[in-house]
């Protein structure tokens with residue numbers, strides 16, 4: 001089997017790339033391990049708006065592909081909750097904390113103002129899926145190896161048996177698979193060394209839906225004590241929803257006791273700040289997100305035949321804006337010469 005573009009991974013970055021390629025009338029196949037496309041629904045999802053709003057990747061995406069979803073702008077600056085004084089302006093995390101990398105990642109989400117897909121990120125996925133024909137998508141297809149010949153990527157093996165060749169490959173899989181799949185053929189010794197030293201973390205996320213609608217804050221809410229950090233968000237257009245997340249070391253995430261202790265601490269903080277929220281919740285959802293790497297790491301240069309998208313991309317941070325931008329750059333650079 002052969003195609004021009006082979007997109008590996010059907011998370012947000014893979015779907016966006018496929019939708020742009022479709023609009024450019026290109027020949028491509030999208031490969032996804034799961035039944036469903038869109039990656040994990042991670043709850044809290046806001047994108048810093050940056051100064052030039054028209055250049056924001058989310059707004060550009062909506063405009064370029066003429067997608068039908070609502071973007072809500074949250075202008076209120078983040079607040080921090082202190083036990084004694086209640087909410088006050090958030091001025092940043094403590095600089096001397098040893099978990100600097102985690103704090104850098106959390107700092108991304110505490111920039112203000114922020115954009116949110118107010119009718120849910122699933123709406124964005126559904127809109128993208130309307131563009132991509134189902135015959136160009138292969139679900140339940142796990143990429144099991146990338147096959148190099150003299151350092152050049154030539155094909156990909158799916159489910160250990162089927163090979164697909166392509167002129168251009170877009171790597172939109174999690175960074176955690178990079179070492180096993182790309183190996184020494186594509187990654188420098190320096191990269192591999194750095195990769196092993198990278199801090200790994202797991203995200204604990206708790207979402208609540210409440211029938212009551214008196215939680216009107218649309219700020220990003222930060223909780224910070226000596227060694228515990230948590231951020232949260234109400235979606236003011238849909239006041240039934242609130243999302244909260246905290247990061248823990250990946251090694252601790254294997255330990256059920258450590259996970260339940262963190263969840264307990266999260267709920268304790270939420271209860272102090274919003275005494276009725278948990279009791280009034282009609283449901284709660286807890287997600288322990290699989291291990292992630294903190295991705296401030298220099299990946300090999302993208303191109304000509306292998307491009308890194310999504311969490312592996314140019315901007316170096318694991319966030320949606322960077323994912324969208326990497327897919328936009330990939331398609332813009334390649335569609336004119338293929």
Ligand SMILES: Cc1cc2nc3c(=O)[nH]c(=O)nc-3n(C[C@H](O)[C@H](O)[C@H](O)COP(=O)(O)OP(=O)(O)OC[C@H]3O[C@@H](n4cnc5c(N)ncnc54)[C@H](O)[C@@H]3O)c2cc1C
Nearest residue numbers: 009011012013033039042044045046143310311318319320
């Ligand atoms: C709890 C949480 C909250 C977050 N909140 C925010 C936020 O508020 N704002 C923000 O900007 N970012 C946020 N992020 C980060 C953001 O979700 C990610 O940066 C973004 O979703 C990455 O998209 P992606 O397409 O690159 O990767 P993914 O969504 O991880 O997609 C990768 C896809 O590859 C598939 N796959 C994996 N292995 C294989 C294989 N071997 N073969 C085939 N397919 C495979 C997976 O099933 C998945 O569908 C959050 C992340 C977490 C964990």
